[in-house]
Amino acid sequence: MVGGLLIMGLAMVDSLECYACDSAEDSQCATRPGQQLEVEECSQANDECVTSISAGLTRRGCLARLYPNGYCAAPCDRCNTSLCNRHVYPTDRLRCYQCSGSDCIDVTGRPQYLLPCPIYKEADRCYTNVVHMSNTLRGCVGTNLPDTCPHVCLKCNYNGCNVEKTVTETRCLQCSHNRLAPNPDCLRNQAESDDDAQAKCSLDNATVTHCVNKVMYGHREKCFSYRNTQTEVVQRGCSTAMGFYPTGELSECHGELCNANCQDIVCAACNSTADPGCRAGRNLPTEKCAAGTTACYSCEQDSTYDHCPIFADTFLRRGCADGNFTPAALGDSCQLCRDADSCNRYSVRSCYRCNAQDEDTDCAAMDLPSAMTTSNCSSATELCVSTVVSRLDGIYTVRGCAGQVPECSANDPYCVRCNGSLCNDAPTLWRQTQLDLVTARDILPDNWWSLLQYWWSRKLR
Structure with missing residues (x-):
């Protein structure tokens, strides 16, 4: 009895087990062997496990069951250890990305879709079929090539070659x-x-x-x-x-951000010496600027440079701010624009600029504006201003472009603003006050004069 049990145990130990499947019923028989496939126990001694291919289909199992006569036609792989028929066969079976739908548009980083072709063909190829913006099909030509291919169909012949992103x-x-x-x-x-x-x-x-x-x-x-x-x-x-x-x-x-080319620009081109109308900004001659030019310019020479008599009447020039454009080093104030063709046709905004604190005695009265210093503003629409400033060291007038006179704020009652070049030439309130005080000095008693002078100084402070 003990001898019989020993023989049965040896028989159980020696029995061969093989994976058993048919890819006609389960494609994983060809593509994922060794994963969730059935296992059979061979009934005959000295049997073998086989993996065979017939008409592109893959079969696995015991030789005696699949081929009772013991003959397995090529391609056929035979082995004699348990579960030895678990490998992809043939070893050169093509591997392609196989999927469909929106997840198939980009398969980079999706190795689970790279599988051996279910139906084996020696000269098989991979394909990618772009159906539309939200659907892509990938697979093996010998297994499931769609009828719509090659509508937008790409084919290739090496492992994982159908990896291209189909919507970029x-x-x-x-x-x-x-x-x-x-x-x-x-x-x-x-x-x-x-x-x-x-x-x-x-x-x-x-x-x-x-x-x-x-x-x-x-x-x-x-x-x-x-x-x-x-x-x-x-x-x-x-x-x-x-x-x-x-x-x-x-x-x-075509290409990333390729429509970044600058639009060509046309600029007014003149100078006030050759064309007196250049300053007014009407009916100006224009020129098409060189390719790549970013802006037009209007430049005015500051009249404070008396050693340049040719510029005594503020020389003005307009043109293209191209690679040859360089502002003059001698008091040249320039305004650049780029918002439209001939954007530099507008009058250059300039204002009278003075500070009576600097012993500019005519700053308040403006008796002789032609002798006054002028200054170009930062933009053609900036206002010209004048105001009376009260400090511990005295009361004085200041004029200039709005950006140059910070004292001329919204709550400054003495600030006078005007829109136009050299428009800030009116005498200030302090000038009129000075004239009134002179008249009052001549007609008032000394005690009244002292009181009035004190009141005006307090009012302006």
Whole structure:
């Protein structure tokens, strides 16, 4: 009895186990052997485990069950240890990404989709079928090539080759400019032109927003720039949202933020010596600036430089701020603009500038404005101002551009503001007060005169 049990135990130990499956019923028989497949125990002694392929289908099991005559036609792999038929066979079976739907658009970082082809073909290939923006099919040509391929179908012949992303994104600059809503950043950049103005003249998304083109593989979406010189409209954006432009200039390009080219600019070009109308800013001659020019300029020579008599009447020049533009070193005050063609046609704003504290005795009275110092303001719309300032060291008049006279604040009752070049030439309140006091000194008794003088000084302080 003990001998019989020993024989049965030895028989159980020696019995061969093999994976048993058919890829016609379960594709994992070919693609994921050794994972959740059935195991069978071979009934015959000296049996073998086999993995065979017939008509592209994979079968695994005991040789005696699958091939009772003991013959397994090639390709066939035979082994004689338990569960030895667990490997992908043949070893050169092509591996492709196999999936569908939106998760299949980008399979980078998804190794679970890279599997051996379920149906074996010696010259098999991988494919990628781009159905639409939200659906991609990937697989093996010999297993499940769709009828719609090659509508947008890519094929390749090495492991994992069908990995390309089928919907990509490209960015374009997106902005608009028109007369009612000017946007200088949409026209050209504000970069200073130090060495190479043309190299610096391009927009970027630091100051201009961008849009996104979703591009399906096999297609090429574009960025566009549109300009209509008649209506002064400029637009940039993505071709997927581009409008219809029957007139004007439309340019398109491929690539990330490729529509960053600066729009050419036309500037007023003249000088006040050759053209007296240059200062007025009416009917000025213009010139198209060199490519890459970012701005137009208006420069005025400060008349305080008396040793330059040619500039005694404030020499004014206008033109293109291109690579050849350099402000003169001798008191040249320049204003740059870039918001429209001929933006430098407006009058340059200048104001009388003086400070009676600096012993400029005519600052309050302005008896001789032609001899007064003038100053260019920071913008063509800045106001000219004058005010009376009271300090411990005295009471005096100050004039200049609004940005140059901080004392002329909103709560300053003596501040006089005016809109126009050299408009701040009216005598100040303190000048009139001085005249009134002189008259009062001649007609009032000494005690009354002292009291009136004290009252005015308190009022101005």
